[in-house]
Amino acid sequence: MEKIALITDSASDITKELVLKYNIKVLPFKIIYRDKEFSDGIDITSKEVYETLESNTPTTSLPSMAEIEGVFESLKAEGYTHAIAVTISSKLSGFNNAIKLLSEEYPEIKTYVHDSKSISKGEQILIEEAAKMIEAGKNFDEVVAELPKINERIKIFFVIGTLEYLIRGGRLGKVAGTIAQFLHLKPIVSVDEEGEYYTYAKVRGRKQSLHKIKDIGEDILNNKKCEVFLMHGEAEAETLELAEKFKENSNAVSVNFGGYLSPVSGVHSGPGFIGVLFYEKE
Structure with a gap:
């Protein structure tokens, strides 16, 4: 079974x-300062990251191979036969490839690694829907087959306060960073079908970017x-105001304010970030 x-x-x-x-097994990314390393969301908070961004910007790295291995060892001990x-x-990250490689060392656990082609609540929706399907009695192959279909119903948009941190982290993707900075543009960023950032719309100034999203x-x-799901990075009031606007639409099945973006994402998005996800219901 x-x-x-x-x-x-x-x-x-x-x-x-x-x-x-x-x-659910959650593997933490690493947040690395000159003199100390933290595990994302475990021994450092998003607020602490934002407080140090200007004076001491950290770098980030993948969960260690030992940690990934530890998860698979725990799955063996708990009697799991399959993993998603x-x-x-x-x-945006090499984690997908890292866990694929490590899973091959555990052939006794049939593992499928799904690229969310997303981030934050885009990942959470996929995991939660997979969990519900398993709870409902769907088998491994059935759950795996449904995940790409769920991907197609997820749309994500970001307001970026400054492109400085995306540029520093090399995560600009198809967003034209230098030009946007020079022209004081505040692009609405989305994620394409390959999971890469791109400029969805160009607007000038913060106020216009909020109107546009x-x-x-x-x-x-x-x-x-x-x-609808909303997250923020040092932009709580604006995000809550946006949430209230979406609640007025009768097609908003639910509007969920998730608070701060994860610390590791905050390192790359910087202050002033607002993320909005729309999950189309069938």
């Missing part, structure tokens, strides 16, 4: 409630019923 485990990374912003409910790992976009959301909600 199949016993299916679920694995993700700390950039998923998965809630503690879901982790406990479904015994949902990872941050492979265009609201308009983008309204256009989506006017055509589809969606669950």
